[in-house]
Amino acid sequence: MTVTFDLHRLMQAHDISAYRLERELEGQLNRNTIYAMTRQSGVKRIDLESLSKIVNVLSALLGRPVQAAKLFTVTPEAHTLRRTAAGTHYTGDRETDEVLDDHPDILERLARRNATSRATATHE
Structure with a gap:
């Protein structure tokens, strides 16, 4: 199974720029980390504390709770299909x-x- 972090997709769907997310998270996460996480290519690893901060900020920006699971895409391996x-x-x-x-x-x-x-x- 392949798991990808799709913060980029959610941000595009809600017209949230990487710059805006970076401004909202200022002082909470490293600027380079934020920009790396918002790229379409995504990241290979994610810190749970960072994920929590992003989910909290996204929830505030969207005015509704955001589930962390919505930031991930899971693709099963071919043999399981x-x-x-x-x-x-x-x-x-x-x-x-x-x-x-x-x-x-x-x-x-x-x-x-x-x-x-x-x-x-x-x-x-």
């Missing part, structure tokens, strides 16, 4: 994925077996 022949997402484990591909009915067979086991256990 495809499905096995059994109908489940690929796990990334080669052996498990091969079994799920080679035996498309395996999950149905396991469900029937479990149902039979439960029925037998309740009759005893």
Whole structure:
């Protein structure tokens, strides 16, 4: 999974400039840090204290609470998007994925077996 910090996108959507954010955060965060975080290319790491300060300032600027999650985009890896022949997402484990591909009915067979086991256990 890939996680990207998209402060730039939120700022564009609400017409907030990097300069304005920098002015609002003056003295709270380093100027270079603010500008680096507002670039479209984003950042690789983010300090939780810095994130908290940005969320607080954005909430004040927008006049409503901003959820930190709105500043991130999560993209699943390709293997989690495809499905096995059994109908489940690929796990990334080669052996498990091969079994799920080679035996498309395996999950149905396991469900029937479990149902039979439960029925037998309740009759005893």
